[in-house]
Amino acid sequence: MVNTEIIQRSPIRNLEKSIHGGLGKGNIGVLASRKGVGKTACLVHIATDKLLQGKPVIHVSYASRVDYIITWYEEILKELSKKKGMKAAAEFHDDIIKNRVIMNFNQDGARTEQVLRSLEAMIIHGNFAADTIIVDGFDFAQGTPEDIRKFKEFAARLGLEVWFSATLKGEDPLFDGQGVAFMLGNFMGTIDVLISLRHEGEIVRLDLVKAHDKPATGKLRLRLDPKTLLIAKAVRRKQGRPGPSPRS
Amino acid sequence: MKTDIAKMRNIGISAHIDSGKTTLTERILFYCKKIHKIHEVKGKDGVGATMDSMDLERERGITITSATTNVQWADHSINIIDTPGHVDFTIEVERSLRVLDGAVLVLCSVGGVQSQTITVDRQLKRYRVPRIAFINKLDRTGANPYKVKDQLVEKLGHNAVLMQIPIGLESDLQGIVDLAGMKAYYFDGPDGEIIREEEIPSGLREEARGKREEMLDAVSMYSDDLMTAVLEDRATEDLIHKAVRKGTISRELTPVFMGSAYKNKGIQLLLDGVVRYLPDPSDVENIALDLENEGREIKLKADPSAPTVALAFKLEDGPYGQLTYIRIYQGRIQKGDELFNNRSRQRFKVGRLIRMHADSMEDIREAECGDIVALFGIECASGDTFVTPGLNLTMTSIYVPEPVISLAINPVDNASADRMAKALIRFTKEDPTFRSHVDLESNETIVQGMGELHLDVYIERMKREYQAEVLTGKPQVAYREAISRKVDFDYTHKKQTGGAGQFARVSGSIEPLAKGNYEFVNNVKGGRIPREFIPACDKGFQSGLKKGQLIGFPVIGIRVTLDDGQYHPVDSSDIAFQTAAQGAFRQAYAKSKPQILEPIMKVSVEGPTEFAGHVFGSINQRRGVIVSSVENGTFSRVDAEVPLSEMFGYSTMLRSLTQGKAEFTMEFMKYGKVPGHVAEALMAEHQEKRKIDASK
Numbered sequence: 001m002v003n004t005e006i007i008q009r010s011p012i013r014n015l016e017k018s019i020h021g022g023l024g025k026g027n028i029g030v031l032a033s034r035k036g037v038g039k040t041a042c043l044v045h046i047a048t049d050k051l052l053q054g055k056p057v058i059h060v061s062y063a064s065r066v067d068y069i070i071t072w073y074e075e076i077l078k079e080l081s082k083k084k085g086m087k088a089a090a091e092f093h094d095d096i097i098k099n100r101v102i103m104n105f106n107q108d109g110a111r112t113e114q115v116l117r118s119l120e121a122m123i124i125h126g127n128f129a130a131d132t133i134i135v136d137g138f139d140f141a142q143g144t145p146e147d148i149r150k151f152k153e154f155a156a157r158l159g160l161e162v163w164f165s166a167t168l169k170g171e172d173p174l175f176d177g178q179g180v181a182f183m184l185g186n187f188m189g190t191i192d193v194l195i196s197l198r199h200e201g202e203i204v205r206l207d208l209v210k211a212h213d214k215p216a217t218g219k220l221r222l223r224l225d226p227k228t229l230l231i232a233k234a235v236r237r238k239q240g241r242p243g244p245s246p247r248s
Numbered sequence: 249m250k251t252d253i254a255k256m257r258n259i260g261i262s263a264h265i266d267s268g269k270t271t272l273t274e275r276i277l278f279y280c281k282k283i284h285k286i287h288e289v290k291g292k293d294g295v296g297a298t299m300d301s302m303d304l305e306r307e308r309g310i311t312i313t314s315a316t317t318n319v320q321w322a323d324h325s326i327n328i329i330d331t332p333g334h335v336d337f338t339i340e341v342e343r344s345l346r347v348l349d350g351a352v353l354v355l356c357s358v359g360g361v362q363s364q365t366i367t368v369d370r371q372l373k374r375y376r377v378p379r380i381a382f383i384n385k386l387d388r389t390g391a392n393p394y395k396v397k398d399q400l401v402e403k404l405g406h407n408a409v410l411m412q413i414p415i416g417l418e419s420d421l422q423g424i425v426d427l428a429g430m431k432a433y434y435f436d437g438p439d440g441e442i443i444r445e446e447e448i449p450s451g452l453r454e455e456a457r458g459k460r461e462e463m464l465d466a467v468s469m470y471s472d473d474l475m476t477a478v479l480e481d482r483a484t485e486d487l488i489h490k491a492v493r494k495g496t497i498s499r500e501l502t503p504v505f506m507g508s509a510y511k512n513k514g515i516q517l518l519l520d521g522v523v524r525y526l527p528d529p530s531d532v533e534n535i536a537l538d539l540e541n542e543g544r545e546i547k548l549k550a551d552p553s554a555p556t557v558a559l560a561f562k563l564e565d566g567p568y569g570q571l572t573y574i575r576i577y578q579g580r581i582q583k584g585d586e587l588f589n590n591r592s593r594q595r596f597k598v599g600r601l602i603r604m605h606a607d608s609m610e611d612i613r614e615a616e617c618g619d620i621v622a623l624f625g626i627e628c629a630s631g632d633t634f635v636t637p638g639l640n641l642t643m644t645s646i647y648v649p650e651p652v653i654s655l656a657i658n659p660v661d662n663a664s665a666d667r668m669a670k671a672l673i674r675f676t677k678e679d680p681t682f683r684s685h686v687d688l689e690s691n692e693t694i695v696q697g698m699g700e701l702h703l704d705v706y707i708e709r710m711k712r713e714y715q716a717e718v719l720t721g722k723p724q725v726a727y728r729e730a731i732s733r734k735v736d737f738d739y740t741h742k743k744q745t746g747g748a749g750q751f752a753r754v755s756g757s758i759e760p761l762a763k764g765n766y767e768f769v770n771n772v773k774g775g776r777i778p779r780e781f782i783p784a785c786d787k788g789f790q791s792g793l794k795k796g797q798l799i800g801f802p803v804i805g806i807r808v809t810l811d812d813g814q815y816h817p818v819d820s821s822d823i824a825f826q827t828a829a830q831g832a833f834r835q836a837y838a839k840s841k842p843q844i845l846e847p848i849m850k851v852s853v854e855g856p857t858e859f860a861g862h863v864f865g866s867i868n869q870r871r872g873v874i875v876s877s878v879e880n881g882t883f884s885r886v887d888a889e890v891p892l893s894e895m896f897g898y899s900t901m902l903r904s905l906t907q908g909k910a911e912f913t914m915e916f917m918k919y920g921k922v923p924g925h926v927a928e929a930l931m932a933e934h935q936e937k938r939k940i941d942a943s944k
Binding site for chain 2: 106
C-alpha cells in the first residue's frame with residue numbers, strides 16, 4: 001500500500017532529514033511542550049506517516065479513554081486527505097486500522113515493566129510486528145530515567161523506534177541555555193532526539209534540541225498548522241515572491 | 249392505589265450465579281408480606297423460589313427473561329425487575345436494564361467479585377444505573393466483607409463505602425451494626441422478622457467508630473452541609489442519608505450493605521437502603537425519539553398530566569392470553585384509555601391494567617409515570633411504544649440489526665412441528681433480532697439471530713417451554729456479495745420461435761453503492777423503453793440480487809442505472825423486460841469483480857492482565873484485528889474486530905486459555921471483504937453443494 005507520492009511529499013521527510021535520516025531503531029525521541037500546544041497531534045501525524053508506509057504502530061496512551069485517540073487519527077487522516085496529492089490517503093483507512101493498535105494504561109497502576117510486558121505480548125503473541133511505538137501521556141515528572149532506559153532497551157531488543165510526548169510543567173523559564181527543558185535534564189542521557197514545541201506569536205514552532213550525537217541544529221523549518229495541528233513546512237517570510245502577473 | 253412518584257423505586261437485583269440472588273429476592277418478598285412462606289432454592293420442598301419462573305433458568309443458573317414483581321416497603325412501592333445475567337441476549341438485556349432506575353449488586357462474601365459480577369456491573373455501568381452493593385452469605389465459612397469491599401474498589405473501580413459492619417462472622421454471625429445511626433440490629437423470630445435495635449456491643453465500638461469515620465470521609469464529599477457538620481462533630485443521620493443518596497444517584501458512590509439472606513439477617517436494612525439511596529423515577533432522565541423530527545432526542549417529563557409515553561418491555565404467554573409488561577415514562581394510563589402503538593400504527597383500548605406480584609396479579613384502575621404495570625390482551629411486540637394518540641414519540645430506535653447467523657432446524661415429529669411453529673411465532677414477536685423462515689429450496693425451517701448462543705437459547709426454550717424437539721444443522725454465517733467496480737451492460741432478450749415472441753433490450757451500468765443495499769436509477773429518455781415496462785426492469789434486477797453468482801448469498805451495495813433500451817410494439821412485455829434485466833445483471837455482475845463479504849463482529853474480551861498475551865494470540869489466530877487494549881491495574885480489556893465465521897467455539901477456547909477468568913461480548917459491526925484464500929474455499933464449497941443438489 002505504499003503510496004510514494006503521499007510519503008515523499010510529507011513534511012515528516014524534512015524532519016527526518018534534520019535528524020540525520022530519522023529516529024532509527026532502538027532510539028528514543030521526545031516531543032516536549034506545555035500542555036495543549038499540539039504534541040498528541042504531532043505524534044499522531046508521525047504515526048499516520050508510518051501507517052501510510054505500511055509500517056505497524058502501537059500507540060500507548062496513559063489517558064483514561066481510548067475513543068478520543070481514535071478520533072485524533074480519524075481527524076488527522078481527514079486533514080491529510082484534503083491536501084493536494086493526498087486524496088488517496090483516505091482510501092487506506094482500513095489498512096491503517098489493521099496496522100494500528102492502541103494500548104491504554106492507567107499510569108497509577110501500570111509500572112513500566114508491566115507496560116513493556118504487555119507490549120511484548122502484543123508483538124509476540126498478537127503477532128503484531130510493530131515498527132514504531134508512540135507513547136503519549138507518560139508523566140516525566142513522576143517517571144525516572146530508569147523507566148526510559150527500560151523503554152530504550154526494549155526498543156533495541158525488538159528493533160523499534162519509540163516516540164514520547166513530554167508535558168512540561170512548572171513556572172517559566174522552562175528551558176536552559178541549550179534549549180533543554182529543565183524537567184528533562186536528567187533524561188538527556190537516554191533521549192536520542194529531542195524536539196520542543198513553542199508558541200511564537202500565533203504559530204507553533206518546532207525546535208530541534210538534540211539530534212542523536214550531533215549538537216542541536218536549532219530551528220526546524222517546520223511549524224504546526226494552527227488549524228489542523230498538522231506538522232507543516234514553515235512558510236518563508238516574504239521572499240519577494242511575485243504576485244500573479246496580469247494576463248495579457 | 250396511587251403512589252407519589254418520589255415513593256416509587258424500580259430496581260433490579262444483579263449478581264454472579266450462586267451469590268444467593270434468588271434467596272435474597274425470596275426474603276424480600278417475604279418481609280414485604282408478598283409471600284407467606286419462605287421456600288429454599290434448589291427445590292428442597294419441591295416448590296422452589298418464587299421469582300425464577302423458567303425451568304431453563306433454574307437449570308442453567310441464569311436468568312433469561314425478566315419477570316417483575318411489586319412490593320411495598322416503608323410506605324414505598326418497589327418494582328423488582330429480574331435482570332438477565334448473560335451478555336449475549338442483547339435485546340433482552342437492553343430492555344430490562346432500561347426500565348431500571350437503580351440496582352442492588354449482590355456479592356458473595358466468600359467469592360467476592362466474580363467473573364459474572366464484572367459482567368453485570370459493566371452492563372449496569374453502560375446503562376448508567378446507580379447501584380448499591382449487598383455482601384451476602386456472611387454466615388459462610390471464610391466470609392470476609394472487608395475483602396469484598398476492597399475488591400469492589402480494585403476490580404470494579406467503585407467508590408465503595410461500608411454502611412454497615414457485621415456482629416460476628418461465619419457461624420457466629422449475630423447481627424449488623426449500622427454506621428449511620430450507630431446502632432446494632434438483631435433479627436429475631438423464626439424467620440428473622442422481628443428486628444431488635446440495641447447499643448453497639450462494647451467490643452465492637454472502637455471498630456465501628458473507625459469505620460464510621462471512613463464512611464463520613466467518603467460521603468461528606470457529596471454534601472457541604474455534612475462536611476461542616478462532620479467538622480463540628482454534629483453529623484446527623486438525615487444529613488448522611490441525603491449525602492449518600494446524592495453520591496449514589498450521581499453514580500459516584502456505592503454504599504455497601506451486608507447480611508445473610510439464608511440466615512434472615514440484614515434484609516430489612518437493605519430494603520431501607522433501597523428506599524433511602526436509590527433514585528425514584530423522577531431522578532432519572534429518560535429520552536424518547538421524535539419520529540416527526542428524524543428521531544431527534546426529547547427529554548420526557550415525569551409528569552402524570554403530560555401525554556402518555558410507555559414502553560412494552562416484555563411479553564409473557566399466560567393461561568389467559570398475552571401479558572404485556574410496560575413501563576410508563578410520562579403521563580398516566582387509566583383503564584379504558586385509548587392508546588396508540590407507534591410501530592403497528594394502531595389504536596387500542598386499555599382493557600385490563602394489572603400490577604404483578606410474584607405469582608399473582610391485581611387489577612388496578614390507574615397507573616402513573618414511573619410505574620411498571622402489565623396490560624392484558626394487547627396485540628403488540630416487545631419493544632413497542634404506546635402513546636397518547638397524536639403523539640409521535642418512540643422509546644426504541646427503529647433500527648434493528650440484520651441477523652448474522654442462521655441455523656436449519658427440523659422437528660423430530662409432527663407434534664413437535666406444530667409446537668415449534670407456535671414457539672417461533674412467540675419468539676420472533678419477543679425479539680426482533682430473532683427471525684425464522686422456510687427455505688424454499690431445502691424446505692427446511694431456518695432461524696436467524698445475532699450469535700451462536702442467541703440461537704442456542706431459543707432452541708433450548710423450544711424444548712423446555714413448548715416441548716418441541718428439533719434437530720439442528722450447522723450454524724451458517726450470513727455472507728453477502730458485492731461488486732467492486734462499475735460495469736456497463738447492453739443486453740437484448742429475443743425469442744421469436746413460434747407463438748408470441750419476446751423482445752426487450754436494456755442498457756446501462758451497475759456500480760458499487762457506498763450506503764444502502766440497492767438503488768435503481770431510471771435515466772431512459774424519449775420513451776426508448778415505455779414507462780410501463782420500467783418497474784419490470786427494476787424487478788428483474790432485484791431478482792438477480794437475491795442470489796449472487798459466487799456463493800449464492802444476497803448481493804448488497806449496488807446501484808443500477810438504466811440509460812437506454814429498445815422495445816417491440818408487439819413482442820415486448822413485462823416478462824420480456826424482466827428477463828432482459830436478469831440477463832443483463834448476470835452478464836455485468838460477472839465482469840464487475842464481485843467479492844464475498846462476511847459479518848465482522850466487534851469483540852470485547854475482559855479478564856485479568858496476566859492472560860492478555862493469550863487473548864492477543866487467540867484473536868490473531870482468528871483473523872482478528874486488535875483495535876485497542878485497556879489495562880487498569882490487574883484487569884484488562886481488549887477490543888477487536890473479528891470475522892463471525894471464526895468465532896464459533898470461542899467461548900470454550902477462551903475459558904480454557906484463561907482458566908475461566910476472562911469473558912467476551914460480541915456484536916455485529918459491519919460487512920467486510922473476505923480474504924482471497926477464504927473466498928476460494930467458500931466458492932469451492934458452493935460448487936460442491938450445487939453439484940450434489942443437481943445430482944439429486
